[in-house]
Amino acid sequence: MEKIEAKRRIVLVPVPAQGHITPMMQLGKSLNLKGFLITVVQGLFNQVSSSSQQVSGFQFVTIQESFPESELERLGPIEFLIKLNKTSEANFKDCIAQLLLQQSNENIVCIIYDEFMYFCGVAAKEFKIPSVIFSTSSATNQVSRCVLSKLNAEKFLFDMKDPEVQDKVVENLHPLRYKDLPISGVGPLERLLELCREISNKRTAFAVMINTVSCLESSSLTRLQQELGIPVYALGPLHITASATSSLLEEDRSCVEWLDKQKPRSVIYISLGSIVKMETKELLEMAWGLLNSNQPFLWVIRPGSIVRSEWIESLPEEVSKMVIERGYIVKWAPQKEVLGHPAVGGFWSHCGWNSTLESIVEGVPMICRPFDGEQKLNAMYIESVWRIGIQLEGEVERKGVERAVTRLIVDEEGAEMRERALGLKEKLNASVRKGGSSYNALDELIKNLKTE
Ligand code: UDP
Numbered sequence: 001m002e003k004i005e006a007k008r009r010i011v012l013v014p015v016p017a018q019g020h021i022t023p024m025m026q027l028g029k030s031l032n033l034k035g036f037l038i039t040v041v042q043g044l045f046n047q048v049s050s051s052s053q054q055v056s057g058f059q060f061v062t063i064q065e066s067f068p069e070s071e072l073e074r075l076g077p078i079e080f081l082i083k084l085n086k087t088s089e090a091n092f093k094d095c096i097a098q099l100l101l102q103q104s105n106e107n108i109v110c111i112i113y114d115e116f117m118y119f120c121g122v123a124a125k126e127f128k129i130p131s132v133i134f135s136t137s138s139a140t141n142q143v144s145r146c147v148l149s150k151l152n153a154e155k156f157l158f159d160m161k162d163p164e165v166q167d168k169v170v171e172n173l174h175p176l177r178y179k180d181l182p183i184s185g186v187g188p189l190e191r192l193l194e195l196c197r198e199i200s201n202k203r204t205a206f207a208v209m210i211n212t213v214s215c216l217e218s219s220s221l222t223r224l225q226q227e228l229g230i231p232v233y234a235l236g237p238l239h240i241t242a243s244a245t246s247s248l249l250e251e252d253r254s255c256v257e258w259l260d261k262q263k264p265r266s267v268i269y270i271s272l273g274s275i276v277k278m279e280t281k282e283l284l285e286m287a288w289g290l291l292n293s294n295q296p297f298l299w300v301i302r303p304g305s306i307v308r309s310e311w312i313e314s315l316p317e318e319v320s321k322m323v324i325e326r327g328y329i330v331k332w333a334p335q336k337e338v339l340g341h342p343a344v345g346g347f348w349s350h351c352g353w354n355s356t357l358e359s360i361v362e363g364v365p366m367i368c369r370p371f372d373g374e375q376k377l378n379a380m381y382i383e384s385v386w387r388i389g390i391q392l393e394g395e396v397e398r399k400g401v402e403r404a405v406t407r408l409i410v411d412e413e414g415a416e417m418r419e420r421a422l423g424l425k426e427k428l429n430a431s432v433r434k435g436g437s438s439y440n441a442l443d444e445l446i447k448n449l450k451t452e
Pocket of ligand 1: 351354356
């Protein structure tokens with residue numbers, strides 16, 4: 001039995017960004033534990049180093065993009081993805097042809113690609129290899145994209161001038177309103193819609209798997225299944241099923257020692273993920289709000305995350321001195337470990353999907369400060385559907401920050417959110433145990449991979 005499975009290889013193709021690489025590597029680890037060999041195909045940007053994957057059965061292959069990394073910053077995410085897809089298709093086909101030649105005693109049973117790497121679908125079809133799409137964001141976000149792919153940009157923008165249209169609930173997607181569709185902060189709507197259409201038109205996959213859990217968004221999953229007409233597997237949160245080291249930045253573990261010295265549930269942990277950038281003005285308001293709240297804080301400030309600054313040098317000296325004395329600042333933290341630490345009482349997050357899942361898995365309530373569209377969707381669910389967090393809306397200012405931290409860490413309201421978060425934590429842990437929904441979904445997918 002084992003011998004047959006050892007010859008089955010799965011090719012994984014992640015988007016070269018931390019929030020996409022991490023769950024893809026976790027998926028790879030899960031599949032590897034089930035007996036599959038794994039090939040990770042990646043470009044030159046943001047490579048996961050093969051040495052970080054201390055597991056046998058993993059192979060890393062590089063395909064070259066035909067444009068420099070500096071383009072990423074210049075183009076913005078949507079244009080970057082459209083261009084990446086155009087320039088990677090031929091190289092990827094060559095890569096699969098090479099793999100097929102080299103592996104005479106193996107079978108590539110499937111290509112699993114990030115939904116944004118839709119060039120893979122073309123190669124999979126050409127080589128008659130089954131393919132599956134992997135989505136690293138929520139099912140609600142996928143459904144929103146299906147809705148968007150059918151819209152006419154001009155008409156939609158015109159209709160949205162009417163407040164009644166803005167507040168209309170998207171059919172069968174309560175509580176999602178048209179104004180919640182994830183369209184802000186990603187560039188011109190026409191280009192976003194083009195990307196949505198490309199993802200939809202180039203789909204050749206026989207199934208979609210999502211790093212989510214059915215108990216978190218069951219109605220979106222049902223709707224998604226109807227929209228796509230192919231099986232949708234909710235098999236998250238993958239970081240519980242299989243942890244895999246894939247951090248692109250070095251984790252500063254000294255913050256764990258600092259946390260060890262803090263009182264239980266007293267610390268607010270702040271991290272805005274791997275991409276978000278903010279203005280110095282917001283940084284300053286956050287700093288004052290945190291200082292005025294009198295709660296200890298652990299703050300991740302990524303180098304380059306403050307516009308026009310290397311790091312925190314744009315803060316007035318007396319403020320950065322107080323922040324460093326009264327809180328703890330790192331450039332990158334071991335986030336999952338931090339969220340699981342007993343001293344952490346709340347998470348101020350930009351609401352990226354991975355951070356959202358990681359927080360729920362540790363039963364930590366959140367302060368939501370989303371930046372772009374998809375994060376806003378997640379924030380809405382955190383605040384209004386799961387009721388485990390508070391949204392900071394509009395411009396961030398110190399009084400609002402102080403109030404939010406107090407509500408979350410000190411007030412009864414925060415304790416209630418924590419209770420609900422702990423309830424969800426139980427459900428998520430149950431979903432990956434034998435017989436749980438995510439456990440069963442992974443099992444079913446694997447059965448299908450064997451028969452495809
Ligand atoms: N992360 C981390 N250390 C940090 C900040 C973030 O390890 O100091 C990880 C976090 O655990 C998560 C990922 O980076 O897995 C961020 O992904 P998410 O989807 O939350 O946001 P994105 O970076 O894609 O905006």
